[in-house]
Structures are given as C-alpha cells and as structure tokens.
Amino acid sequence: MDKPHSRYAASDDALVTTTRYRVRPGRARGFTLVELMVVIVIMGIMASLVLLNMSGTDQRKAMQAREVFIMDVQKILRESNDQARILALSAHPATDVAGFQYDVLEYLPNQKNAAVFNQNNNWQKYKDFPERTLPDQVAFSIQPLEQRYENANNSELLGESTPKLIWLGNGEVKPVRIQFYFEERPVGNEIEIDHLGKINE
Secondary structure, eight states: OOOOOOTTHHHHHHHHHHHHTOOOTTOOOOOOHHHHHHHHHHHHHHHHHHHHHHHHHHHHHHHHHHHHHHHHHHHHHHHHHHHTOOEEEEEEOOOSSSOOEEEEEEEOTTOTTSOOSSTTOOEEEOTTSOOEEOOTTEEEEEEEOOOOOSSOOOHHHHSTTSOSSEEOSSSOBOOEEEEEEETTEEEEEEEEEOTTOOEEO
16 A cells, blocks of 8 residues: 655655755865866967977077177188188087087197197187087088189198188188078078178078
C-alpha cells in the first residue's frame, strides 16, 4: 500500500534539489573552458610581444655597431692618407669569453722589436685606435675584391696572407665587401669599400 502523499512532498523535493546544486558560501566558483582558453591566448600574445621587443632591441644594437664601424673606417682612411701610414683592419672572431672584436694594425717594416702579427714582424697594433668589441651575437665577414694596383707593388701588402682590408697610405685601399650579421643572419646591406676608400652601402 502506497504511503499517503504529503501536501508538502512537492515542495520537499524542490528543496532537496535546490540544496543539492546550491553553491556554498565562501567556496570559489570554477572557470569555464572558454575563459581558460581566452586567458591562454592573451598570455601567448603578450609573450610574443615581449620576445619581439627583445629581438628588436638586439637588432638595433647590431645596426648601431654597423654605423660605428663605418665611422671607424672613414677615420682610418683619413689618418692613413693624411699621415701616409699603412694601416690594416684586424678582425678577431668571438670566443667563449669575449665577443667579436676588431682593431687596427700598422705596417712598420723597420720595427724589429714590434709586437708580432705575422712571420715578417712587420705588423703591430696601431696605438691611436682602441680595440672594439661588438655586441653579443654580432659579427662581420670581409670578402676581398679583385683590383690592380698602379702605385703599390709590395708583396707583403698585397699577398694573400696579408690582412684583407689595408689602407696603403698613398690614397689606395685593398677593396673589400663587408657584411654584418646578427645571430648569423645578415644585418643591413653589404658595405663595399672601393680602391680609393669610398664606402658604398
């Protein structure tokens, strides 16, 4: 025999159902999948912007180093021609303890006690030019160009074992093409120095 139906039975069932799904006070409500996806997308965009900004800063440093190099080359050309000095650019690849560096050497064939650069003892550091260190991951390559020299015939200056970029002190220069790199990627246009020392970018 069925139990007598209480007139409060319907309201009792509703109360139980409501209590079962009621959020307790003080308990945090969870995030939906859509909300989590939106947050992840926003965080990804922000991280990308930060990385792009950092990369852009490094790229600007590489371009600044390139501009300083061009000014150095112009200064060396003036000093070589004005003082009739034979100067050369010496590049030193990066190591574990130091970045890519370059300095200037002077050709002094009569200086027997000079600092040794090659077997002939004719090259020594040019004291009026400080050694430069490029920013991290920045470097450059030097490619010699073909040229005939009318006023210079010294094999110690024009041979393959000599520095690639030499200002001969008589208005002539061993022409080269120079490319700057950042993280092994080219930065800016190639810098071409012709036989008269003119810089073409």
